[in-house]
Amino acid sequence: MKASQFLISTLKEAPADAEVVSHRLMTRAGMIKKLGAGIYTYMPMGLRVIRKVEAIVREEMNRAGAVELLMPVVQPAEYWQETGRWEKMGPELMRVKDRHERDYIIQPTSEEVVTDVARQELRSYKQLPRNFYHVQTKFRDERRPRFGVMRSREFIMKDAYSFDRDAASAKASYQVMAQAYRRIFDRFGLTYRAVAADSGAIGGDLSEEFQVIAATGEDAIVYCPESDYAANMEKAEALAPRKPRGSATAALTKTPTPGKSTCREVAELLKVPLDTTVKSLVLATDELSAKGEVVGTQVWLLLVRGDHDMNEIKVGKVPGLDNGFRFATNAEIVEHFGTKPGYLGPIDLKKPVRVVADREVAVMSDWICGANEEDFHFTGVNWGRDLPEPEAVADLRNIVEGDLSPDGKGVLAIERGIEVGHVFYLGTKYSQPMNAVYLDESGKPQPMEMGCYGIGITRLPAAAIEQNHDERGIIWPDAIAPFTVVVCPIGMDRSAEVRAAAERLHDELLEAGVDVMLDDRGERPGAMFADWELIGVPHRVVISDRGLKEGQLEYQHRRDAAATKVPAGEMLAFVKGRLGA
């Protein structure tokens, strides 16, 4: 490819709304162009990356036995009504009416449609297992689209769906996909981690996120450097501490803490470590009548250590809170605790509440909590002596660095990642309501066991950039670079030798199957190099008159600090060597 036949469109400045480096660099490198909130045009340079990502995904999906089809972008609401998602999904589901006032959605994903395909096509156990996938445009009407293509509304996703005769076979199909995903992410040339994720109501461990590691990632990933353990923050279990609860040594004391309503402020005031304090979270659950009216309300007090963060997903698994909960109203708090938030605690309640303690809180002694009176805290609090043992003890908190690894093989570390893939065992969540059944050996209909497997095709390049960039621009891994090699001739207009050498090397690389760009725009060296460093092409060859006189060309990898001189006649082999080709 020659630059004169392509569109190279770099910008000095990033748009004002670009908050993250990938958004800034993709815009500046001319890869994406914003059309509206969360809606982007993929410009020629960006589309090349997308196509390479797609090609790798397709090859590995096909290799893993998945069969490609293409399901529609606009889907009739009736399928979504069958599974209840038409009602359940919020405004993120983009709804449309056609000229006849019939309801449609713009697909955010295709479980319903693929399940409809399966219930028509897969009628016998002999046709199972089966995996269908497509690469298609999707839309999710995000409340606050941002970060460029990282959290856009329109995006391209590869979604695959497996159909199996039973759970055991479905789990085998899941493992085939989990392995294919590892091959895909290996081929992208990115540093990533497959982390265990929460599988919601289905249970089991068959849910993994594929996270591209990047300091700027939205997600915290918990992993054990001494083992294979990795999970996302919701999934990673905080084990019960090994040490037993200490004995009470201090007396329960109501201590004035005027204006100090947070654990941190109280600890500073009292000059004690933050991990001797306990914070309170007040929730409520409503009991509903058959008509859906609230006929009773239970108030809950959840306790975690002052230096820990509550994890809502974990809270949602506590028995009694696992059918939905809400934050208590101020009125409910005053009614039960007699004071406003900031000074709450489990002692001296006005009305009984159900107390759940985090595993760490359950082994604390001589701790500090609110006294249910404004501007006062209790110090020297001890379970059993000053208040009853908690009604329940549970894992309520986020992991912190140094926590024990759930696999017993060391302590946990935390890093940040960007989720670009997800494999998920679905069970019969969709096949049951849609009556997607096959006939088993005895002719009996059985619901198909399903799995779903997604890769954010347009999100991946952004994640790759968050991981691979420097102050000059993007640094693409070879596999997904818009061009693998750029040939930069200096003074091509003035020197027939430079032009001939550049065109020869371009043609030879092309012939060798290398995705090469010849920059024949006639830009000055500084501007030309800055463009390609911004765009992030990993391998660069510079051809100059002076070099040619010495019989030398210059090679530089985007990560190299300086160029390497290579004899002109050896450059082709040299570059191929660097490409591992």
Place this chain on the structure above:
Amino acid sequence: MKASQFLISTLKEAPADAEVVSHRLMTRAGMIKKLGAGIYTYMPMGLRVIRKVEAIVREEMNRAGAVELLMPVVQPAEYWQETGRWEKMGPELMRVKDRHERDYIIQPTSEEVVTDVARQELRSYKQLPRNFYHVQTKFRDERRPRFGVMRSREFIMKDAYSFDRDAASAKASYQVMAQAYRRIFDRFGLTYRAVAADSGAIGGDLSEEFQVIAATGEDAIVYCPESDYAANMEKAEALAPRKPRGSATAALTKTPTPGKSTCREVAELLKVPLDTTVKSLVLATDELSAKGEVVGTQVWLLLVRGDHDMNEIKVGKVPGLDNGFRFATNAEIVEHFGTKPGYLGPIDLKKPVRVVADREVAVMSDWICGANEEDFHFTGVNWGRDLPEPEAVADLRNIVEGDLSPDGKGVLAIERGIEVGHVFYLGTKYSQPMNAVYLDESGKPQPMEMGCYGIGITRLPAAAIEQNHDERGIIWPDAIAPFTVVVCPIGMDRSAEVRAAAERLHDELLEAGVDVMLDDRGERPGAMFADWELIGVPHRVVISDRGLKEGQLEYQHRRDAAATKVPAGEMLAFVKGRLGA
């Protein structure tokens, strides 16, 4: 590819709503599956065809210097408001509101967005000419979607847009595309015709449709077998007849024609040829005030020969009718003609009307028309003698077989076609309202001259089938067949020799770059052959135990009446020879 790793899903019966053969065969061959009205899933077998069509289109677009990008499916209304299409387009434009009640459309085409790209990216004459294209999902909310993917609502289209500095350059860019389209359609292996099309308000001849010839086609194509002339029905001009008007020989006679209101009925009653009758069409144009109120109405009478059909596009070009017209109301007709439709004519009017005669009518003598009295017609009508010469003479009618070719090289023939491509010179229709300007050599802003170029990617396979099928199923041209060759082993389960020979040939063909399918399903020969004849794979090799004993395999092209025996060792070369590979 092996059948066991793919989805082959043929049906005995076509769906009840499948009116055309391509819809029936694509459904029966398992290529498409209906999800809703005009919305289809492309099943694995169908998607392979789509991908081959896309690949050919991309190669030739790139070869012609066009650069690929990808514009969004969901587009903010504001761009469409800039050009006025938001208001002008009817319910075919699918409109959506997002969660913030902002307006969007699901793109039916992308002139607005690409013009926005151009006005940002192309600022100097040095950057022109430029051609951007994409292959993207589109939606058109057809009132009556039908014919499967031939007239679906969701579809995939390749649309390209050229940007030039002036009309001369734009016309050169148009010609580059017109040539690229010829290469594309040649490569598809289809019989097609590039026909001149009406270019609407822009004028000039720079609009061509690419029509795949098929007896079942929706469009009538006019062409001259003795020359290159080809045009669609709207564009094809009916020349003025060479013969002069004959002399009046009959007297004007009011003749009773009780209950005979059509030309055909009158001709039969009077036992005269249909081409001696003239039919009347009454139109009206309204004069509007600045406020848009109707302040005056003009009634028009248009006359065409009884055996001819009026062409509305041509009528719309008559001076005075070229700013819009409507059919006259019954009240207006009675007011001007004194009777109801069926007996209208240009003689004995109650109030004056403007009379426009088709070129053929203008040279008629002794003709027949309604007498403006129920159940009566005039015979022996002659211009000048019985009524004034027509106020205007124009080409108002559709071409019929045998009309003179406009290029003077013979007479015209008519065949039917399916439009799958269109190249169109746009001028500044979009660049003007969107202010897409470049700076010329003197730094003066100039609007860009544009062209647009579409190919219906998902429509093309249907058109190919309408042209290429028989009672057993589809017959694909090699270039766009889902598989080029199918290897059908008979009794593969029973015979290790058959299995080995089949797998060897499959692997060798694959190695040679041939898109081959090995049917390893173990179906009986009859069912297996019927499937592949329905699916339409052009080349078939049958491997049987009996044949192997004789050292023979059987080759049969989908169009061959019988199989050809080929020595087993020569089959690879034989097939490659048949593929021209």
